[in-house]
Amino acid sequence: MEKKIAVILGDGIGPEVTQQSIKVLNCIAKQFGHRFIYNYGLMGADAIDKTGSALPEETITTCLDSDAVLFGAIGHPKYDNDPTAKVRPEQGLLQLRKTLQLFANIRPVNTYSSLEHLSPLKSQQLQGVDFIIYRELTGGIYFGKKEVNADYTEASDLCSYTKTEIERIAHLAFQSAQQRKKKLTLVDKANVLETSRLWRKVVQEISKEYTDVTVDYLFVDNAAMQIILNPGQFDVILTENMFGDIISDEASVISGSLGLLPSASIGVSSALFEPIHGSYPKAAGKDIANPVGSILSAAMMLDHFKLYEEANLVRAAVDWTLNSKFVTKDIDPVNYYFTSTIGDLICDYV
Amino acid sequence: MEKKIAVILGDGIGPEVTQQSIKVLNCIAKQFGHRFIYNYGLMGADAIDKTGSALPEETITTCLDSDAVLFGAIGHPKYDNDPTAKVRPEQGLLQLRKTLQLFANIRPVNTYSSLEHLSPLKSQQLQGVDFIIYRELTGGIYFGKKEVNADYTEASDLCSYTKTEIERIAHLAFQSAQQRKKKLTLVDKANVLETSRLWRKVVQEISKEYTDVTVDYLFVDNAAMQIILNPGQFDVILTENMFGDIISDEASVISGSLGLLPSASIGVSSALFEPIHGSYPKAAGKDIANPVGSILSAAMMLDHFKLYEEANLVRAAVDWTLNSKFVTKDIDPVNYYFTSTIGDLICDYV
Ligand SMILES: CC(C)[C@H](C(=O)O)[C@@H](O)C(=O)O
Ligand SMILES: CC(C)[C@H](C(=O)O)[C@@H](O)C(=O)O
Numbered sequence: 156m157e158k159k160i161a162v163i164l165g166d167g168i169g170p171e172v173t174q175q176s177i178k179v180l181n182c183i184a185k186q187f188g189h190r191f192i193y194n195y196g197l198m199g200a201d202a203i204d205k206t207g208s209a210l211p212e213e214t215i216t217t218c219l220d221s222d223a224v225l226f227g228a229i230g231h232p233k234y235d236n237d238p239t240a241k242v243r244p245e246q247g248l249l250q251l252r253k254t255l256q257l258f259a260n261i262r263p264v265n266t267y268s269s270l271e272h273l274s275p276l277k278s279q280q281l282q283g284v285d286f287i288i289y290r291e292l293t294g295g296i297y298f299g300k301k302e303v304n305a306d307y308t309e310a311s312d313l314c315s316y317t318k319t320e321i322e323r324i325a326h327l328a329f330q331s332a333q334q335r336k337k338k339l340t341l342v343d344k345a346n347v348l349e350t351s352r353l354w355r356k357v358v359q360e361i362s363k364e365y366t367d368v369t370v371d372y373l374f375v376d377n378a379a380m381q382i383i384l385n386p387g388q389f390d391v392i393l394t395e396n397m398f399g400d401i402i403s404d405e406a407s408v409i410s411g412s413l414g415l416l417p418s419a420s421i422g423v424s425s426a427l428f429e430p431i432h433g434s435y436p437k438a439a440g441k442d443i444a445n446p447v448g449s450i451l452s453a454a455m456m457l458d459h460f461k462l463y464e465e466a467n468l469v470r471a472a473v474d475w476t477l478n479s480k481f482v483t484k485d486i487d488p489v490n491y492y493f494t495s496t497i498g499d500l501i502c503d504y505v
Numbered sequence: 506m507e508k509k510i511a512v513i514l515g516d517g518i519g520p521e522v523t524q525q526s527i528k529v530l531n532c533i534a535k536q537f538g539h540r541f542i543y544n545y546g547l548m549g550a551d552a553i554d555k556t557g558s559a560l561p562e563e564t565i566t567t568c569l570d571s572d573a574v575l576f577g578a579i580g581h582p583k584y585d586n587d588p589t590a591k592v593r594p595e596q597g598l599l600q601l602r603k604t605l606q607l608f609a610n611i612r613p614v615n616t617y618s619s620l621e622h623l624s625p626l627k628s629q630q631l632q633g634v635d636f637i638i639y640r641e642l643t644g645g646i647y648f649g650k651k652e653v654n655a656d657y658t659e660a661s662d663l664c665s666y667t668k669t670e671i672e673r674i675a676h677l678a679f680q681s682a683q684q685r686k687k688k689l690t691l692v693d694k695a696n697v698l699e700t701s702r703l704w705r706k707v708v709q710e711i712s713k714e715y716t717d718v719t720v721d722y723l724f725v726d727n728a729a730m731q732i733i734l735n736p737g738q739f740d741v742i743l744t745e746n747m748f749g750d751i752i753s754d755e756a757s758v759i760s761g762s763l764g765l766l767p768s769a770s771i772g773v774s775s776a777l778f779e780p781i782h783g784s785y786p787k788a789a790g791k792d793i794a795n796p797v798g799s800i801l802s803a804a805m806m807l808d809h810f811k812l813y814e815e816a817n818l819v820r821a822a823v824d825w826t827l828n829s830k831f832v833t834k835d836i837d838p839v840n841y842y843f844t845s846t847i848g849d850l851i852c853d854y855v
Pocket of ligand 2: 346347376579580595598599750
């Protein structure tokens, strides 16, 4: 099989973790006789520094011309504390999501028994945790009209949703639930927001087509509690963009290490894969970042290519490193291996 | 001292917990020679059932005519799953917040060593947890223009803030930090939202008046992680309405029991005190609900009346019941006391 992969290394630790994924993908290609062609593009603070734009036209072309996008991380603190900055790294990512119509961000949440000691939660809370979050990624308040008046005394952001935007991700989430534990939880704030009431209405309607899936509804404030109190209750969580941003990051603490978690963003004709962690500029260039989140994102990409055997092999390799205590500094600050070594070990296993 | 207190019992377990607070307030009054005059008003599902309105005019008058409002809980599931319902219980509370201009919702978060076993977090996470959340309560997406088209295929909610709205709560939060550990954390999403950038700008400006307070900024998704990973890092958290709703509920799980946590909502000339828990219709009328959240809210009301000695006595009484294992069913499902018994015991101590 031949696949074109757009690679965006991005900011901070983005480059070094993504390089490990490419290493692993190359081993998979060799092993299974595939051909992966990488085309590089710029985005984020890195792109601003080099081109003045957070998402140069060329990168968009490269992505549109590829079968999938492998992405590192975005963001640099020098842009965060300047509320009046004109260009921001994150704009690049938001614009790419919109351009590629990556409407569904998918994040699996599970635990590793060998890492239970790292979780902030008691072991009781961790039993049976295995859920997946479907976050809408191209609508809502992220992309609504933004206004600020000239003397900077008033600002607004519009949150809006259409039935069609809700339907397409809801179908994906229901179909995922059918393959899993057949439960779907919609997280919203329908007691306050009109958009949430639309979400609830559309999901109620669609649920009639998936009679084998049990649906329940949680207000986002309650969901923020339940994810910590009893994460084992969830199977598929479906939610809008901003709530998904918050609760998926909250849920990411369960496993004990942010560095392990992958994500996929699925669009109409495109898909992007990235670890959920940020750019951690402080760790950049030190060969200490955890590449597993990126490598498992690459595995989700292989799934997307329908290369299931290959994807499972990568996951098995990751499990093996974790069980063998081949881990980076974030997991074991004393006996740790370097980013590049973990990449090599996973390759060797493959 | 003579004080007029508007009492809104509300829905579900609201009435039975509020009655315990009144019991305790009466004991305080007797002990210290004060006079508390209670005027009752309706709000929520209870008010809809009785009057058709979630917040009858009379209730507003009663509240405006009082020195403070003591409130139980709001909400009934029969309104939650009907996205097209015309009247909702929660509208009553939102309208009351707006009418009384209760712009600052204040929630202390701390832990009780005798209840550590109930927390979902490991004991390591619980050390040194003592922070307070200032949530803006009368602006943002809760009160922005809401629109839905006729065939229910598109909906929107507007989030807007003015400099003045941010300033008034920011000053309260900075002043609180000055009395505490001198640290303030603004939680926002300034990398995406225009309103968040306004918050950041205004807080940066105001911080110059409070040079003894260290300010830091956290994106809300990161905050949702930090509250679980390392809650001991916080002192005063300041945030807008919707983010405050989510992270204050999330933070409420730390202590191990939602039933213990109080809140104050401070306005220009009015103030409302309520436990943070909901109406739990399933527990209503069984004398099993935890009255401590309401009783500690009454203590915050005494603080508001500048009756500090009285407030501290109530808190000491609560500590004594917890340490003596006089607790309700949510805390000890086997050896538990009834709601009304806890009220009596706290009174006896007082
Ligand atoms: C970088 C930022 C714009 C982004 C978001 O909020 O969507 C990130 O937090 C994420 O979740 O992918
Ligand atoms: C009942 C609801 C409208 C309310 C809110 O979201 O503000 C509640 O969750 C709260 O936090 O007081």
